[in-house]
Amino acid sequence: xxxxxxxxxxxxxxxxxxxxxxxxxxxxxxxxxxxxxxxxxxxxxxxxxxxxxxxxxxxxxxxxxxxxxxxxxxxx
Amino acid sequence: xxxxxxxxxxxxxxxxxxxxxxxxxxxxxxxxxxxxxxxxxxxxxxxxxxxxxxxxxxxxxxxxxxxxxxxxxxxxxxxxxxxxxxxxxxxxxxxxxxxxxxxxxxxxxxxxxxxxxxxxxxxxxxxxxxxxxxxxxxxxxxxxxxxxxxxxxxxxxxxxxxxxxxxxxxxxxxxxxxxxxxxxxxxxxxxxxxxxxxxxxxxxxxxxxxxxxxxxxxxxxxxxxxxxxxxxxxxxxxxxxxxxxxxxxxxxxxxxxxxxxxxxxxxxxxxxxxxxxxxxxxxxxxxxxxxxxxxxxxxxxxxxxxxxxxxxxxxxxxxxxxxxxxxxxxxxxxxxxxxxxxxxxxxxxxxxxxxxxxxxxxxxxxxxxxxxxxxxxxxxxxxxxxxxxxxxxxxxxxxxxxxxxxxxxxxxxxxxxxxxxxxxxxxxxxxxxxxxxxxxxxxxxxxxxxxxxxxxxxxxxxxxxxxxxxxxxxxxxxxxxxxxxxxxxxxxxxxxxxxxxxxxxxxxxxxxxxxxxxxxxxxxxxxxxxxxxxxxxxxxxxxxxxxxxxxxxxxxxxxxxxxxxxxxxxxxxxxxxxxxxxxxxxxxxxxxxxxxxxxxxxxxxxxxxxxxxxxxxxxxxxxxxxxxxxxxxxxxxxxxxxxxxxxxxxxxxxxxxxxxxxxxxxxxxxxxxxxxxxxxxxxxxxxxxxxxxxxxxxxxxxxxxxxxxxxxxxxxxxxxxxxxxxxxxxxxxxxxxxxxxxxxxxxxxxxxxxxxxxxxxxxxxxxxxxx
Ligand code: SF4
Numbered sequence: 001x002x003x004x005x006x007x008x009x010x011x012x013x014x015x016x017x018x019x020x021x022x023x024x025x026x027x028x029x030x031x032x033x034x035x036x037x038x039x040x041x042x043x044x045x046x047x048x049x050x051x052x053x054x055x056x057x058x059x060x061x062x063x064x065x066x067x068x069x070x071x072x073x074x075x076x
Numbered sequence: 077x078x079x080x081x082x083x084x085x086x087x088x089x090x091x092x093x094x095x096x097x098x099x100x101x102x103x104x105x106x107x108x109x110x111x112x113x114x115x116x117x118x119x120x121x122x123x124x125x126x127x128x129x130x131x132x133x134x135x136x137x138x139x140x141x142x143x144x145x146x147x148x149x150x151x152x153x154x155x156x157x158x159x160x161x162x163x164x165x166x167x168x169x170x171x172x173x174x175x176x177x178x179x180x181x182x183x184x185x186x187x188x189x190x191x192x193x194x195x196x197x198x199x200x201x202x203x204x205x206x207x208x209x210x211x212x213x214x215x216x217x218x219x220x221x222x223x224x225x226x227x228x229x230x231x232x233x234x235x236x237x238x239x240x241x242x243x244x245x246x247x248x249x250x251x252x253x254x255x256x257x258x259x260x261x262x263x264x265x266x267x268x269x270x271x272x273x274x275x276x277x278x279x280x281x282x283x284x285x286x287x288x289x290x291x292x293x294x295x296x297x298x299x300x301x302x303x304x305x306x307x308x309x310x311x312x313x314x315x316x317x318x319x320x321x322x323x324x325x326x327x328x329x330x331x332x333x334x335x336x337x338x339x340x341x342x343x344x345x346x347x348x349x350x351x352x353x354x355x356x357x358x359x360x361x362x363x364x365x366x367x368x369x370x371x372x373x374x375x376x377x378x379x380x381x382x383x384x385x386x387x388x389x390x391x392x393x394x395x396x397x398x399x400x401x402x403x404x405x406x407x408x409x410x411x412x413x414x415x416x417x418x419x420x421x422x423x424x425x426x427x428x429x430x431x432x433x434x435x436x437x438x439x440x441x442x443x444x445x446x447x448x449x450x451x452x453x454x455x456x457x458x459x460x461x462x463x464x465x466x467x468x469x470x471x472x473x474x475x476x477x478x479x480x481x482x483x484x485x486x487x488x489x490x491x492x493x494x495x496x497x498x499x500x501x502x503x504x505x506x507x508x509x510x511x512x513x514x515x516x517x518x519x520x521x522x523x524x525x526x527x528x529x530x531x532x533x534x535x536x537x538x539x540x541x542x543x544x545x546x547x548x549x550x551x552x553x554x555x556x557x558x559x560x561x562x563x564x565x566x567x568x569x570x571x572x573x574x575x576x577x578x579x580x581x582x583x584x585x586x587x588x589x590x591x592x593x594x595x596x597x598x599x600x601x602x603x604x605x606x607x608x609x610x611x612x613x614x615x616x617x618x619x620x621x622x623x624x625x626x627x628x629x630x631x632x633x634x635x636x637x638x639x640x641x642x643x644x645x646x647x648x649x650x651x652x653x654x655x656x657x658x659x660x661x662x663x664x665x666x667x668x669x670x671x672x673x674x675x676x677x678x679x680x681x682x683x684x685x686x687x688x689x690x691x692x693x694x695x696x697x698x699x700x701x702x703x704x705x706x707x708x709x710x711x712x713x714x715x716x717x718x719x720x721x722x723x724x725x726x727x728x729x730x731x732x733x734x735x736x737x738x739x740x741x742x743x744x745x746x747x748x749x750x751x752x753x754x755x756x757x758x759x760x761x762x763x764x765x766x767x768x769x770x771x772x773x774x775x776x777x778x779x780x781x782x783x784x785x786x787x788x789x790x791x792x793x794x795x796x797x798x799x800x801x802x803x804x805x806x807x808x809x810x811x812x813x814x815x816x817x818x819x820x821x822x823x824x825x826x827x828x829x830x831x832x833x834x835x836x837x838x839x840x841x842x843x844x845x846x847x
Pocket of ligand 1: 130163
């Protein structure tokens with residue numbers, strides 16, 4: 001039951017698209033900054049395999065510039 | 077409001093991201109969302125020191141139910157004032173790795189078999205007895221740690237030195253702090269820094285000698301940056317053998333050839349004298365001059381022996397000695413320009429500037445580690461920049477209790493909690509406090525760490541108890557010592573929390589309780605003792621290291637010396653231990669006060685902590701209100717004439733590169749804990765070799781290519797990192813040692829400082845081959 005948080009940076013002018021895409025993904029919660037090009041992303045998945053698949057799909061988003069992890073907890 | 081543990085962790089995750097965002101983008105806002113108020117009734121917050129580095133940050137650990145779920149910086153702790161680094165913030169997760177040892181194991185027919193802990197303790201006691209009966213008391217040994225809590229080390233010393241009567245007691249702080257100890261002892265006669273972290277807020281100039289504080293002491297580094305930000309004139313100068321994150325943040329960074337810090341320090345003193353920057357009044361009243369032996373060897377051979385002898389000389393002899401170290405000569409040795417050496421001398425020499433020097437492993441893990449410690453003290457003594465706020469030569473500690481448990485308790489072969497085994501007075505005091513005959517305490521030291529593992533290999537030691545350290549990753553020239561530990565007839569007991577290459581060679585594994593699973597004390601770099609209480613239950617049959625030792629000691633017939641009850645033994649041990657230090661030079665705070673405060677500095681005299689030692693304005697042990705270096709019989713600090721001598725092994729045609737090893741921010745030592753914390757593991761999932769871009773081009777490798785690094789002792793194949801967080805100069809490679817999949821210490825050399833016996837992990841010769 002892993003819980004992770006990240007700072008997600010959108011590609012130039014693609015913040016809205018990144019917000020839309022992440023909001024549509026299961027297990028994701030986001031807090032978008034209103035004055036900077038950065039989003040807080042929280043992932044809360046049932047198991048490690050789902051977590052890995054989710055992160056892999058997030059990394060494939062065209063609107064995502066980079067993802068940096070800020071918190072990780074796997075053993076609940 | 078009651079929140080579930082899951083909600084709580086989600087809140088922590090969001091808040092961690094928010095903290096990172098606020099740090100990177102001051103003024104950032106998130107529409108309609110504020111970080112959670114975590115002061116829920118269901119979370120109990122309690123103070124504890126961080127269990128990772130020697131900075132000794134105060135933490136508040138949040139416990140929900142029976143589980144530690146969160147960490148925040150303790151705003152009441154003067155060390156970190158509420159701040160933590162990434163290791164501290166995630167530290168509670170170290171308690172809950174899936175492969176935690178929760179039961180004891182005993183090797184049967186080559187396999188480790190789960191065993192009730194009482195049975196395992198019976199076996200440990202009977203094997204110890206058997207070894208002592210058959211091969212003598214000096215055939216058994218204990219090897220502990222700067223991560224031992226103070227009662228662990230104290231109990232080990234009392235049990236082995238006082239009851240059994242062997243001086244085979246060592247700890248891994250020999251590998252990280254021994255040169256700092258001998259540096260202090262030879263210059264001042266007493267161990268540990270004279271200053272405190274308040275020096276960071278008061279200094280005008282910081283000179284860091286071979287240490288990457290941005291990664292190794294990040295909270296202190298931030299404090300240094302905060303000082304520079306608040307005062308425009310503050311400067312940070314980084315003297316280093318490879319460019320690091322600290323170099324990037326410094327005002328200037330000078331790269332020197334390995335080992336040549338000896339020449340640079342002498343050249344700085346040459347310039348100080350030449351330009352009349354000597355504080356004559358201070359030097360004439362408070363300094364003596366001594367010359368030691370030279371060409372002192374490197375200890376690479378078994379049974380190596382060396383004893384230094386100081387010969388008193390005068391200031392003129394010192395001046396004469398320094399003629400070999402003009403900035404121009406030092407430039408040739410070090411590669412740092414004469415102009416830059418003069419610049420450094422001018423900073424130290426300017427009477428208007430308060431200067432703090434910081435160092436850690438670059439100076440300590442050095443075949444002339446004691447000497448380079450002496451030489452940096454020389455600079456501060458010549459200029460009188462010592463023991464006043466902001467003027468401080470300051471050796472930072474690596475481990476959370478290298479100072480508290482190893483240096484203060486004296487868990488090294490020659491030491492007792494007060495004084496050394498060679499001194500009758502010290503033996504008498506120990507025997508009296510411990511309730512043992514004085515004849516029990518052997519007046520002869522036995523083996524320092526490297527020689528102890530050589531003795532295990534040779535078979536002179538056949539029983540070794542290793543508590544909470546991982547020598548099968550950290551010993552230099554590792555292959556010899558691992559093969560030695562695996563030889564027939566050796567019996568190895570390992571007290572640990574997770575499987576490691578060291579527990580792999582064990583005959584008995586005892587599950588240890590960790591940090592806030594038991595009560596204890598750490599002692600940090602600035603002489604601060606920090607108490608932690610037990611906040612969560614121990615998992616399974618895990619047992620506090622102190623209690624393991626007491627249980628075995630009782631089984632061996634020492635009930636009288638270890639009479640304490642399980643609910644109060646830590647307090648009882650503290651009350652017994654502080655009898656050793658009951659003078660104004662080292663008095664420790666009482667138990668009750670330590671429970672209340674986020675750390676108390678010693679000497680603690682008349683209800684007050686001593687911030688700066690050896691200066692009568694701050695230190696009540698001084699004779700008057702001026703400087704008094706009371707550790708030495710002449711009440712003076714000693715300037716030592718120590719020359720430049722080359723390292724034990726230098727690059728040559730066959731092995732043309734320097735190998736330098738060290739740590740990274742995210743991982744603690746051998747990674748046995750931090751690699752089990754997901755965020756830290758994912759940040760740096762494996763070790764790598766940093767190579768200079770030009771060398772990489774010549775070798776035909778790019779980032780992530782595989783190279784084989786070989787020395788005369790061993791080799792390892794790993795991925796290349798070019799222009800990563802560190803960048804070595806041409807001709808040097810750097811490898812972090814945290815990853816047990818790449819045992820870089822099979823490559824390193826077991827040469828050590830002949831005075832401190834601390835190995836040099838920063839210099840040996842290797843070759844590289846593209847794989
Ligand atoms: S700087 Fe050291 S003591 Fe402070 S939180 Fe980080 S690891 Fe812990």
